Amino acid sequence: MSSVETIPNNALIAEAAPYCEKGGVFWYSDSTLNVRDVARAMNAVQARFITITTYELPANGGFRLEYHWDLMGHLLGFTFPLAANTIESIYDLCEAADWIEREVHEEYRIDFTGREYEPLLLREGGVCGVNLQKEVVQ
């Protein structure tokens, strides 16, 4: 995590070895990253949380979550493959992630552990995972 924690300005983002610019995003390519460590590191440099994008992998391969933060106009990206449908919540570290986590939970039945869910954001009284998940597991 040392490389993420020491991003102090724009120039270092481009120079930092683990980052790779692709499709308009500076991707941090370390498969051992923990999402909560990333959130703490982003808080430390006052990066702005943007969103989580969910990709359903083919052949029931689970999901891939992409977390994005903005740091002085640079779009940073962190990828987390999910073998099971769970990942640790960052809501307590990053208030801005609340609605995004709830939306992903409701659309894909992905469970963000360590947080409580309020009543459904998108579907009052409905079932999770019916909006975007192709094969609904009841």
Add this chain to the structure above:
Amino acid sequence: MSYEIPMGPYHPGLEEPYKLNMICEGETVKDARLHIGFNFRGIEHLAETRNYIQVIALMERVCGICSFIHTLTLCQAMEKLTGLTPPPRARYIRVIMGELERLHSHVLWAGIAAKLMGFKTMFMTCFEIREKVMDVLQAISGNRVNYAMNRIGGVNRDIEDPQSILAMVEALEKEMTRTIIPIFTTSKTATSRCAGIGVLTTEKARSLGVVGPVARASGLGQDLRKEAPYAAYGEMDFSVPVVPDGDVRARLLVRALEIMESCKILRQALAKLPPGEIAPPGDGSKFSFTGGTATARVEAPRGEVMYSVSWKEGARMPSRVHVRTPTYVNMPSVRFMVQGARLADVPLIQAAVDPCYSCTDR
């Protein structure tokens, strides 16, 4: 004794369907819970069933006011996967359309805010000016909404007579300088209803990740047109208005100042509109996509819009389109803005965010 007052999903104080459950003591709001999704449309899922031409028309329907911005962001993401770069003239036309849409959005918001303040004359004045902005948009695109201007690698329609559009913009600027700006910035009616209410502190704004005029009215100077310029914004000279107060008046001031900056950008873009093509050669019906994911961000009138687009090599349809709209991140801040507010101020406070539920329930 505390009691709960529901506001919405269908309420005269709300322009669109969402629900605010407020816990009140007397006339004071202690806390509130927000509920959205009453018109959830599943557009992201629908996008996976549309080809690269159809998906532009579909995403134009995410928002009625920011329809140009949504197709611009989508096209910029798709351009990264097709390797196409818009010609200079197209980039300038994108700036012109983007700023006209910002004018349209801010003047529309000013009218609605005036109505909620009980300032009906100002509401009518704003809507009269908004009509003139829409006349300009219609003169360029042929449409009042859903302009169908963007395509992969450029734009669909040219601005053949920039001087006539410039004359319309100058007339608009004159009217705004004479009416909207002085009334909203100096009138006691506006100030007494807006000053000190619905405060969002800089720290809270940063923590919630709010965007656009809501962030700039809480002292955060973020604007993608400056921080990560797209289209031809890197060649424009303009300022980003920032007000630190965080109340409804600050949001009013930021938007009023942004109207003036938009006029400044429009004058520059129309004066410097470069000659040349507006799109790559060909009829624009065949594109070859490389496999992978691309992301684009644009500063919409309400703040940052982000599209992530995923494509399989050579496919005609996207395998995923994710949209993060500005209202989706700005709305949770309403809960904190209304805490401690008078019940009667809530409609104006929530309107000061300039919420768009069409975007939120995409």
